[in-house]
Amino acid sequence: MANVAAGQVEVDAALPRARTAHPIRHLVIVRVAYGLLTLVLVSVIVFAATQVLPGNAAYAVLGHTATPASLHALEDELGLNQSPVTQYWHWVTGVLHGDFGTSLVAGGSGLGGGGAAKQSVSSLVGPRLVNSGFLVLLAGIVSTLVGVALGLWAALRRDKFSDHVLSVGLLSVAALPEFVVGILLVLLFASLVFHILPGVSVLGPSQRPWDHLNLLVLPVATLTLVTVPYTFRMVRAATIEALESEYVEMARLKGLSERRVLLRHALPNAVAPTIQVIGLNFLYLAGGIVVVEFVFAYPGIGQGLVNAVSDRDIPTIQFIVLVLAAFYVAMNILTDVIALAASPRRRFAR
């Protein structure tokens, strides 16, 4: 029988006990250290890519119409005539103090307000971060609940008609691009067929998404649809494997009720692989918001990134990319640690 948890080898029996008495604490420390190192390297890449590599950021911002004088002024402002190392150091110390620089676009990218004064990146991106965080959290929770429920349901009806329909249907949905799903939902619920939900999710600068949940229905539904199939497949596969295992057969032979067999013996062993796939889904959501927020004009960091790229607003691009990378790294650590803590078998790091 194939081992469900990907990449996991049953090393418990073969290895002596870990050197430390707290394998989980040890793992957390090692992973966090690695994560921080990764983030430092990510910041170097982001910085190098946007500021040092191709010619000159000032030219990228001003474009073909730049005069030598205006180029020079912006170069001074961005500190481009200093050495790359000095520039990087300046940027990183700023970031560590919570100063992410000044947006290069008057009034900021997108919906930051109409003022011509230059705004700090953090004050512009901050509200977007809250909006995106809420969207990702809501979509992640809905998707997890739906995926786990459907996966269990299909596993218990294995190879029946309803299982096949669900499996094949979700296999197809999994392959659809987010923007195709989003457009189809708009077509179905916000324009052509029914007209019951808002097709765009525009929020004013002072509006909070949790006060306007009706605006979030379609974006959340889109993100849910594209992530549910993965949770579904993993929960289904892990539950089926557990139900066929010898320990479940043993529990049945002891005469336990089917309900108790499922809840106490089968499901705990399906938890770790499920957490792994939920973690993957959250990572996917971090990239998925870029396109989905654009589809629904939802003012989050995904849309902010798209706007910043069109405006060549480099400090904003740097900040948003760094935030997303930090989320990735943190999510990976979190998933590993929770999966480890949740699994009876998986007490050792790789």
Place this chain on the structure above:
Amino acid sequence: MTTVDPALAAGAYRVRRHEWLHVFRSAVRTRRGMIGLALTLFVVAVAVVGPFVQPHSSTEFITAPFAKPSAQAKLGGDVLGRDVLSRTLEGGWKLLLMAVAATALGIALGAVAGVSAAYLRGRSDAAIMRTVDVFLAFPQIVFALLLVSIIGPKAWLLVVAVGLSHAPQVARVLRATALEVSERDFVKAVEITGVKRNEVMRKEILPNLITPLMVESGLRLTYSIIIIAGLSFIGFGIQPPGANWGLMINENRIGLTQNYWAVVAPAALIALLTVGVNTLTDAIARVALGVERAEVVMATEAVTAADVTA
């Protein structure tokens, strides 16, 4: 693993040269494989033949904006009054070509990095895998956007950006599978005869990774299509005025209620393509890895050490 082709399992080391063909044929004979291949071929046919049979130029203004379908424009007009049918027929081949090129680049780079890391071990392994970890910290579309923000939306850059963004994932997967293979006796035996390390990797290890590679390529191809079409949709992909399916969906969605064909036709073709490729990949995974592993591989979108031909 009940559904592995017996011919495959028996002669895994010897039928190398045609192993992928065996797997492919067996996969296409299953119902999923047949449907997946049919959908894929249909869209490929539209994209490839389309430019030769399009009734109008894709940039010619032949009707009113968002005009309903008529005898002259069978699928109506788009946002500027151009022929939706012609633009749909023309708008696929570039997307397909770029997706295939990006996938090939990502698989090649990832395979070289992953197999080298697994076989060379030690410092090369550590260096390669740390680099991989760093690049895995970017969502793929964000990495592509980062490059586009610097150099601008050029076709070659999109291919390179998407290919590069696949490489770390492929490298990680292939390292895990190659580690398993490089421990086997026949590799040790060849090493004793003094064959160069490059050749051991290329001629002994890589051929045994063909089935996981096929599955991984299918997964990556689906992703390439999604990312490149998505980038075109948000305006940073293939540039106007030429037609492409991603861009068409975005520029015509304001006229959804007037002429929905301008959105539905390109959206349906992208959907059929990604669903087709993914269903075919699923069928290949089921044949090559067995149904149970296939479920996990498709759920996590990654093959692992457990998926090397045993």
